[in-house]
Amino acid sequence: MAGCELHYSPGFSPVGRNSRLKFLSRDVGSRNLVRMHREKVLFKVQAAVCNNELQEFLSLPSSFMQGKRLSELSTFGIGGPAKYFVEVHNESEMSAVIRFCQKENIRYFIVGKGSNCLFDDRGFDGCVILNSLKFLESDGRGIYRVGSGYPFNMLGIQASNDEFTGLEFASGIPGTVGGAVYMNASANGQETADVIKSVEVLRADGEREVHMREDSNLVYGYRLSPYQTMEGFTSILAATFHLKPCTGARQRHRSFLERRRKTQPVAAKSAGCIFRNPGSGCQSAGALIEKAGLKGAAVGPAKVSNIHANYLLNAGGSSAADMKTLIQLVRNQVKEKFGVELREEIIYVPYTSK
Template identity: 40%
Template sequence: MVGSELQNIISREGIQENVPLAPYTTFRAGGPARFFVTPRNEAEFAALVRFLEKRHEKYFVLGRGSNLLVSDKGFEGTVIYTRKMLNRIVKTEDGQGFSAQCGVLLQDLSAQALASGLHGLEFAHGIPGTVGGAVLMNAGAYGSEIKDVLRSARILGRDGQIREVPQKELDLSYRHSAISDGSGFVISAEFVLTPGDPKAIREEMNELMRRRKEKQPLEYASAGSTFKRPAGHFAGGLIESAGLKGTLHVGDAWVSEKHAGFVVNKGHASASEIYAVIRAAQEAVYKNSGVLLEPEVRFLGDFS
């Protein structure tokens, strides 16, 4: 049995069974994971991947769950949860940046940058994900992105080996990286920043947060922008043109009336309801404008 064998890989306290995933996602929806494991350190993370690969077991690496919709049926595999233990931040030797483990929240990293008078991560302050999820997606906002501040990342391959990969080789572009296809996992990442005035850094963070609160439905559960920005368009604009803003809903899952690019859970929406709104929005936009919206949100489990 995988469950008992897992105990040979990581400590017993790090292994749970049938864990509901909804509380681990910002959509607050979805069913349980068969196994939910929390590696205590990088060596355990690598050993887990080696073990699960060798056994051809299904597994999924979970950060903050802020870009994720988990099926109501859950996930019949092993979820590797990084946020709780892999969350160390260390200043680089030259004092001009940080090395951060994959489970570090971008909010904590940008707070550290502010405390150290280092500029460059202001944009990341309002992105509620982990370093791992952010490198994978090349997360970005307000004209900046992870690519601008990343020097390198330590990547765990599916072969269980860890390699240091320079930023250029990570092939970062809009919401894309060389490991977007799941071919590797971020163990840690090194960020290069520039000295700045703490007052100016704080003001920039506050200003970007003010703009977020003004434009985004942060009062409801969501995964941020549901769709990627199609070339030459804005997803929110296309959804609004199709007449769906604040009107399309299935149960408690709605196209937000504040920002049509967000699908929100206004109460107790199931993952199926959220999924139905996403698909209906795609269809309606395609009919209305001929543009096929590609989800930015990732899906875990069976939605058939």
């Protein structure tokens, strides 16, 4: 605003409730003087300051809020309110929010599409961070560097349309790149780890690291990545994938997608497959659940899918308690009839750590 003077007296809270601004604006060519003060503002302030704590605060995004319903952030459609919620769009915001939470001793949980989470009915007694690091860079030769909040299915579609193979399976997975790396998502004989070149992560001390896939210390496996147990790890920022040329990639991803639509309840509220497959020499979790006669079994509005038995659905108003009861029912029945202990692959997000 030309001809404006800005006077700022800080009184900080995450949403700027105590911030005070005074604008002294003079209309050029007239004698009109406009004064505005004590205005509440919800925008990000960019400034060069000397105080380190002030500079850290100013790098926080302005979208902190309270009471966000976690059912809106989960493909299950289940979950109560978060004490705090914030959406981050770049690495500096992610780092600033995590540092802020650590400094204020606020428990935090990072969510992408929420396609593998079961939130508590009471919500989350801390800060839920929505990861919106959604950039995609490609060199045209099969190298894709992608933000951790980028939709994994969109990456699969893009790479397949570019005629590169390795991520055709991703085109039907409703998660993010960060979630796919963290869980080592896989399907149709392909898995995320097979095509990872490097992963950029943020540590608890605020340092960023780049992990190369060839590092023998980084162990991946079925639904397993090193980030599930890595000490000092806080978040995945980006991943780089190296894919090979393949003229049939586009058709293959279309066939995978069509098969998924026919064999899985893709339009229902679910978290995908609930249980990990038991392993070699054993039938899949879905086959065992179906043989146990549990298709259509329900606890309130929580229901085992009639299409794919390893999908448990929120058929309308299911609570987390309903879903947990149904999960335990399925585990008990499969254990009793086949002697197989099913293990969940979804992540339970409790209300509190106490």
